[in-house]
Amino acid sequence: MIDAVFFDIDDTLYDTSGFAKLARKAALNSMIDAGLPMEQDEAYILLREIIDEKGSNYDKHFNVLTKRVFGEEKPLLIALGMITYHNVKFALLRLFPNTVSSLIYLKGKGYTLGVISNGITIKQWEKLIRLGLHHFFEEVVTSQEAGVEKPNEKIFQLALDRMGCEAERSVMIGNKFNEDIMGALNVGMSAILVNSELKDSEREYLKKENLNVEVIKDLGEIKNIL
Incomplete structure (x- = not known):
């Protein structure tokens, strides 16, 4: 869940x-x-x-x-x-086609939404505001605040703590295998890779470690998972 x-x-x-x-x-x-x-x-x-x-x-x-x-x-x-x-x-500056509809869907289903991003806090908020997305997110946690960058577990744990969430009941969605996917898995979260493809070596690693990662072509496919 x-x-x-x-x-x-x-x-x-x-x-x-x-x-x-x-x-x-x-x-x-x-x-x-x-x-x-x-x-x-x-x-x-x-x-x-x-x-x-x-x-x-x-x-x-x-x-x-x-x-x-x-x-x-x-x-x-x-x-x-x-x-x-x-x-x-x-x-x-343009959103991917299904970004807003996917965020509306998730909010409508009662999910709590947050951001975990490598970057300067003000710049990350500026992006979200200019894109018209800032109101969707409860928390925006950045590497500047955490003092470390993804995939370091500390930034993921800080985000979980600020949102009051358990890792086992949280999922990370991102386009980078190491930073987003492995960072999330290492702290006990689930993960979804979007706008990217798994390399053969990454598939083999996930299979060897018995780790499950969903791979989607765009955010619109979230509705089929969550």
């Missing part, structure tokens, strides 16, 4: 990967037009290196980029990049 349903945000409730690349390239184009001496492809490769190095939640990627190119930060270029990135990102 499941009482509580927890969700990841990025690439689970909405398409993060789809818009992020477009927004970053638009930002770089604005910086190039204003004097960044690079071709777009070259600049994008450098930006990706910085993101991989600093992490996606770091908020000064463009600062680092200009410092590496010019030897110092360029405030005008940084501001152009940031503003263009955010403008394009929010213009392209």
